[in-house]
Amino acid sequence: MHPNDPQFTFQVQASAGRARAGVFHTPHGVIETPVFAPVGTAATVKALTPAQLEEIGASLVLSNTYHLYLRPGDDLVAEMGGLHAFMQWEGPILTDSGGFQVFSLADTNHVDDDGVTFRSHIDGSTHRFTPEKSIAIQENLGADIIMAFDQCPEPYDRESVVKAVERTHRWLERCLKAGTRKDQALFGIVQGGVHPDLREQSAAFVTSMDLPGVAIGGLAVGETKAEMHATLELMDRCLPEDRPRYLMGVGTPLDLVNAIRRGIDIFDCVLPTRMARNNSALLRNGGRLNLKNAPFARDPGPIDDSCGCYTCRTFSRAYLRHLIAAREMLSATLLSIHNLYTLVGLARDLRQGILEGRLEDLAAGISAT
RNA sequence: GCGAUAGUAGCUCAAUCGGCAGAGCGCCGCACUGUGGAUGCGGUGGUUGAGGGUUCAAGUCCCUUCUAUCGCC
Numbered sequence: 299m300h301p302n303d304p305q306f307t308f309q310v311q312a313s314a315g316r317a318r319a320g321v322f323h324t325p326h327g328v329i330e331t332p333v334f335a336p337v338g339t340a341a342t343v344k345a346l347t348p349a350q351l352e353e354i355g356a357s358l359v360l361s362n363t364y365h366l367y368l369r370p371g372d373d374l375v376a377e378m379g380g381l382h383a384f385m386q387w388e389g390p391i392l393t394d395s396g397g398f399q400v401f402s403l404a405d406t407n408h409v410d411d412d413g414v415t416f417r418s419h420i421d422g423s424t425h426r427f428t429p430e431k432s433i434a435i436q437e438n439l440g441a442d443i444i445m446a447f448d449q450c451p452e453p454y455d456r457e458s459v460v461k462a463v464e465r466t467h468r469w470l471e472r473c474l475k476a477g478t479r480k481d482q483a484l485f486g487i488v489q490g491g492v493h494p495d496l497r498e499q500s501a502a503f504v505t506s507m508d509l510p511g512v513a514i515g516g517l518a519v520g521e522t523k524a525e526m527h528a529t530l531e532l533m534d535r536c537l538p539e540d541r542p543r544y545l546m547g548v549g550t551p552l553d554l555v556n557a558i559r560r561g562i563d564i565f566d567c568v569l570p571t572r573m574a575r576n577n578s579a580l581l582r583n584g585g586r587l588n589l590k591n592a593p594f595a596r597d598p599g600p601i602d603d604s605c606g607c608y609t610c611r612t613f614s615r616a617y618l619r620h621l622i623a624a625r626e627m628l629s630a631t632l633l634s635i636h637n638l639y640t641l642v643g644l645a646r647d648l649r650q651g652i653l654e655g656r657l658e659d660l661a662a663g664i665s666a667t
Numbered sequence: 668g669c670g671a672u673a674g675u676a677g678c679u680c681a682a683u684c685g686g687c688a689g690a691g692c693g694c695c696g697c698a699c700u701g702u703g704g705a706u707g708c709g710g711u712g713g714u715u716g717a718g719g720g721u722u723c724a725a726g727u728c729c730c731u732u733c734u735a736u737c738g739c740c
Binding site: 337338339340344345360362365392394395397398399402403419420445448450487513515516517518519544545546547548549550553566567568569570571572573575576578588590591592627630 | 701
């Protein structure tokens with residue numbers, strides 16, 4: 299919980315422009331940054347085993363407070379020995395606070411200054427999250443990194459952003475006060491939409507809490523790329539250099555490159571696994587491939603010639619397209635392996651590029667998805 | 668052999684009294700950024716089994732024929 303706790307130290311090993319290569323220490327191992335974290339919402343990275351995640355090279359895995367609280371229940375997870383033991387992932391885990399899901403998934407929700415009342419998307423039952431409740435759940439789950447309970451507003455509606463920023467700050471104070479475990483790092487979340495003054499104000503407040511890490515929320519939610527980049531540049535100037543910076547919910551290969559060049563250390567995104575289940579393959583250097591497309595029916599080549607993942611080493615596009623057309627569940631597994639390997643590997647390679655002073659060469663080869 | 672019923676998009680089916688031939692699925696493609704294995708969007712698609720007749724107008728009514736299913740000798 300405390301920045302000086304050796305469990306959660308962060309060291310910058312090298313930098314290239316504003317990009318940094320660092321190491322973040324957690325009770326379940328060291329995270330080398332920049333890093334891309336696969337999302338395992340319901341205590342599983344969908345379609346993948348922990349062994350496959352390890353082979354992909356994943357170090358940090360996300361899970362989710364909202365989903366695990368509703369099912370199977372955080373008390374059950376605690377009873378089964380905590381999230382690491384439950385899902386058999388012995389590496390570092392980060393849990394999101396549930397704030398985002400309460401607004402994006404719950405059938406109805408009512409927010410006030412104290413917390414949020416919402417109805418479960420599973421059975422319609424009514425629940426209430428407060429900062430204290432979110433922390434209590436996350437302590438039951440037992441992740442290495444836990445997130446403050448925040449409110450993610452529409453980025454352009456200044457009035458609601460002002461309210462959300464204020465609320466997010468009050469809630470952060472309460473999260474910090476509510477925490478009892480010393481083996482979990484609480485990250486605060488900067489909000490502020492597309493408004494520089496609000497972003498700056500939020501960054502200053504979160505920084506003042508002297509937390510082991512800072513997250514940037516409310517990006518990739520509808521704003522332009524230029525606005526995202528401007529916000530990241532502003533954050534680079536406002537946030538302390540000696541703490542990891544986590545850009546929540548981003549992104550594509552190009553987003554990773556652009557954010558790393560602006561000082562971001564940690565990423566997570568559902569895109570690679572969701573797109574895998576929607577039949578699209580992410581390519582590192584050439585955009586994306588919709589494998590369902592008819593021309594691939596007789597294509598003997600791999601998804602990506604330059605990819606070293608198990609799927610690309612082993613299977614043809616024709617075979618993968620067949621699995622998709624036949625609705626075989628293996629397609630989700632094989633495409634998820636490729637997409638996660640692409641992003642996890644990209645972050646790893648860019649880290650190497652920072653260490654070896656050739657980041658810009660690598661960055662130049664990445665095109666839009 | 669006789670009788671009944673049916674035949675419309677790749678599939679399953681709509682189409683009022685005869686009045687612009689449609690939907691779902693499939694197929695083809697697009698989107699997806701702190702995951703509901705979710706979701707949304709766009710597109711292609713027709714000699715209405717075949718042939719003839721009535722009518723201003725036929726998927727629809729009449730005749731012939733083919734096919735399928737069921738029933739009966």
